Amino acid sequence: MCGIVTAISTQNIVPVLLEGLRKLEYRGYDSAGIAVLSNGLQRVRSAGRVADLQALTDESGVTAHVGIAHTRWATHGAPCERNAHPHISAGLAVVHNGIIENYEEIRERLTARGYVFESETDTETIAHLIHHKLNAAPDLFEAVRLATNELVGAYAIGVVTEADPFRVIVARRGSPLLLGIGEDGMYAASDTAALLQVTRKVVYLEDGDLAELRRDGYRIVRGDGVPVERETAISSLSADAVELGQYRHYMQKEIFEQPQALANTLEIIAGGGSVNPQLFGADASGVLNGVRQVLIIACGTSYHAGLVARYWLEAVARIPCTVEIASEYRYRDSVPDPDTLVVVISQSGETADTLAALKHAKAQGMGRTLAICNVPESAIVRESRLRFITRAGPEIGVASTKAFTTQLAALALLTLALAKIAGRLDADAESRALNGLRHLPVAVQKVLELEPEIEQWAQRFAAKHHALFLGRGRHWPIAMEGALKLKEISYIHAEAYAAGELKHGPLALVDKDMPVIAIAPADELLEKLKSNLQEVRARGGELYVFADAGSEIVESEGVHILHMPEHYGMLSPVLHVIPLQLLSYHAALVKGTDVDKPRNLAKSVTVE
Incomplete structure (x- = not known):
């Protein structure tokens, strides 16, 4: 949910910022932007994908050694360029993850002092507040510290100003933020993946930390201004780990x-x-x-x-x-x-x-x-x-x-x-x-080999608008997970029920246009589940059953069976969720939705 990348380096940081944003796309976003210090403050924003921002940035030909960048997932205000980050206040730019709960009160105060707001966001309030604090603070670092002490809510922020072009200020409370120590400069991001291109040497900021980044180092203080040391770590992630390799998604x-x-x-x-x-x-x-x-x-x-x-x-x-x-x-x-x-x-x-x-x-x-x-x-x-x-x-x-x-x-x-x-x-x-x-691991690998059969099933789901998932006992939550996956990435409305609840309402929905997906392990509840499946067939419902060997559920007209390689007792839920993941994935492919970045959703939900 939203993503931040900041950099100050001896090298051109524009490609680093853009590549960092690409690595953060998975978090979910609807707009993106970049602000750099190069002959003053230059900002480029796009209400679209990072690829659109890249095209605009390439067109501008901008290069810089200091900058901040952001992918936004809309909270306050619609997803549009006007609300995209970074937000500016007289040569000062801010990017922000999180939600400021008292922004309306601060906005009212700042408006009375003559500040003009151009967006609907809570983030623009932070930019104007820091600019206001600069009137009394000795430098940008202290102005950010004073401003963040007034903020209520969750935030991770990055700040630059053309009046002080040799540092980047970052701070966090409630939203993740880490520093990256590179050979040619300092970086910060909301996720390690964004920085693997330049360094694996990182410092994880703690709640209430404020950091000043310079080309040759950094310092960290708490909200009260007291300096603190944070441990330096070497990330176990590698750049290869976040690449697609041979896969489509x-x-x-x-x-x-x-x-x-x-x-x-x-x-x-x-x-x-x-x-x-x-x-x-x-x-x-x-x-x-x-x-x-x-x-x-x-x-x-x-x-x-x-x-x-x-x-x-x-x-x-x-x-x-x-x-x-x-x-x-x-x-x-x-x-x-x-x-x-x-x-x-x-x-x-x-x-x-x-x-x-x-x-x-x-x-x-x-x-x-x-x-x-x-x-x-x-x-x-x-x-x-x-x-x-x-x-x-x-x-x-x-x-x-x-x-x-x-x-x-x-x-x-x-x-x-x-x-x-x-x-x-x-x-x-x-x-x-x-x-x-x-x-x-061996058992899961065998289930993955069922992909071709599941892919054929997925073809039949493309035209469907609703689906019902059934399970009993410890497989009821697996039915819930299957329904969640289908609606997340294919946008097919899906619901999951304990199969014994069919007669208490859901059976009214069953007809030939409502596919019913059932999880049928060979356990103590199998016979009761079979009765529930008969109720579906009696109403003309079409069944797709993931059945263990020995379940003795027979394929017939309107009843499609996929046989699992083995029954796995207590751990059966681990195996039965795999085909449901594959069914959702291939149904989404058929429908042509954005599998990895479904609309309106975020990977890391760091706000309420």
């Missing part, structure tokens, strides 16, 4: 990376014969001992992973589990319990609602916290007492795939650890469970 690439992502995530148990609680942190035994219940907090796809885990935790570990949508939990008058393990799940680790919900739970006295996340340096990881880092690698496609399956792997390990601590996992069961996890 990042989503396709990431679907097919799942065997390796699972192998990497589960490498931690590769040679072990038992589940050690220290998989989740050095003091995990102390935190996990005495846990009476589990509260899982997440959003979107991560929420679906939590719903699957609820079935596992209650069936295997025999521990009560509640799963909450983060944006609801933080505003609900809940009952805290210090013996609850609070598990927060996020691909990016910067999801605003999940981070706020975690802080809310801690403020209520629930200090047993665990983050399951794909980004080790993220805010959610830093806020949690325990952590499990999934090793999915960078996920660029907005529709999450490999992050989801690696989250399920992590939650399976947590289930086994809690079951073992509670004395509900004997040695034989533990060994079988670990062997099943180790075999997951």
Whole structure:
């Protein structure tokens, strides 16, 4: 959601800024812009893709050594050039991620002082406020510090001014921002991927940090002006990891990376014969001992992973589990319990609602916290007492795939650890469970080989406007995930229901134009699911069934069967989500939608 790149270098930074924006396209955006210091302040903006901005920049022939750039996902004001970043105030330019909650109050004050607003954004308020502070501050750095102290809400900002052309000022609170230390200068961005082209040496800013970037170095202070040191890290990402390679889209690439992502995530148990609680942190035994219940907090796809885990935790570990949508939990008058393990799940680790919900739970006295996340340096990881880092690698496609399956792997390990601590996992069961996890990458690879059959199914979905997904038990959340994927990237309206709920409303929608996708593992609920499928066929509904071997569901007119390679017991949800990902991907291809950057959506949701 929005993206920032800034640079100050001995080299021409315009290509660096534009390439950085391209690497941030996956976050979701509807306009883009760049401002550089070159014979004064020059700004180029486009209400479109970065490619459009590139064309305009090439046409202008601008080169520079200092600049800021931005991709905007509209919040305040329509997606148009007038509202695109950077925003300017008398030679000073600002880019901004986040939302300023008190911008109307500040805007009213500044308007009374003679400032004229040209956009509908909260960001233009920041530009004018910093310009106003320059009247009393000794320099740009202090003006930004004074201005940010008045801002309420979340922000990551980059600031340049033609009056002080030898530095860039950046600051963050609530939105991610990191510095890049290059051989020829200093950089900053909202995501490491934007900087891999120039450096892997990074510094992660913390909430409330303000940094001054010069060609030969940087300094960081807190909001009160006190200098601080932040650790320098070498990013584990490589430039190759965020390239498409042989694939048409990042989503396709990431679907097919799942065997390796699972192998990497589960490498931690590769040679072990038992589940050690220290998989989740050095003091995990102390935190996990005495846990009476589990509260899982997440959003979107991560929420679906939590719903699957609820079935596992209650069936295997025999521990009560509640799963909450983060944006609801933080505003609900809940009952805290210090013996609850609070598990927060996020691909990016910067999801605003999940981070706020975690802080809310801690403020209520629930200090047993665990983050399951794909980004080790993220805010959610830093806020949690325990952590499990999934090793999915960078996920660029907005529709999450490999992050989801690696989250399920992590939650399976947590289930086994809690079951073992509670004395509900004997040695034989533990060994079988670990062997099943180790075999997951091979099993997923076999499911991926079904792609040609799924591609044929997808052809039939192109003309559809609605679809219904059905599942039972631990596969109901997988049906929910399948429906989410289809609507995210193909724009086909899709809903998921527990199959037993058909007669309680959804059956009214079923007809020949409503395809019904069913997940049919060979488990204890299969016979009941078959009855539900008969209800669909009796109303003329067309069925697409993902069935395990041995399910004995027969293909016939109106009933299409895709046989899964093997039944996988408790871990079956990990396998059954793969064909649903592929179905969504190929349906989107047939419809010609933007697979990796679906309209109105953002990859990293860093605002409420």
